[in-house]
Amino acid sequence: MHLGLSDTALPNTSQDLSTMLTTAVRYYVSDSDDRVKLLGAIPTIDKLARQRMVADLKVGTPMPTILREVTEQVEGISPAAKKQFFDIIEKVPMAYQKVNAIFSSPERKSPGSEAFSRSLSATFARAAPPA
Numbered sequence: 001m002h003l004g005l006s007d008t009a010l011p012n013t014s015q016d017l018s019t020m021l022t023t024a025v026r027y028y029v030s031d032s033d034d035r036v037k038l039l040g041a042i043p044t045i046d047k048l049a050r051q052r053m054v055a056d057l058k059v060g061t062p063m064p065t066i067l068r069e070v071t072e073q074v075e076g077i078s079p080a081a082k083k084q085f086f087d088i089i090e091k092v093p094m095a096y097q098k099v100n101a102i103f104s105s106p107e108r109k110s111p112g113s114e115a116f117s118r119s120l121s122a123t124f125a126r127a128a129p130p131a
Helices: 018-028 032-055 063-073 079-091 104-109 121-126
Strands: 002-005 012-017
Touching: 012 018, 018 032, 032 063, 032 079, 063 079, 104 121
Parallel strands: none
Antiparallel strands: 002 012
């Protein structure tokens, strides 16, 4: 799942959703047990988010809203860990609409394709860590 990210250093860059979510969990969820649980849930969150992105393409549901709603379905994660995760997700600029070359066209041809994967460590490093 690839998203268009607004990044002044790397304009028109696509990033893999699983990579972004994994980076967010590893660096911004402080409790190690919750971190392990969330990392294990990334494939499910990715799959559910991808389905919602396709379904909501014309509606325009913001990506952080989609991620929040699908992550809320994951049981066994503390509210504090979910808040840390959501706080960073809200700060990362993401788009899946109006980026046909990055999301819509490849997603129709090969759902969940990993062709454009890149690391998001630099993006997350620029975002403020949770308080």
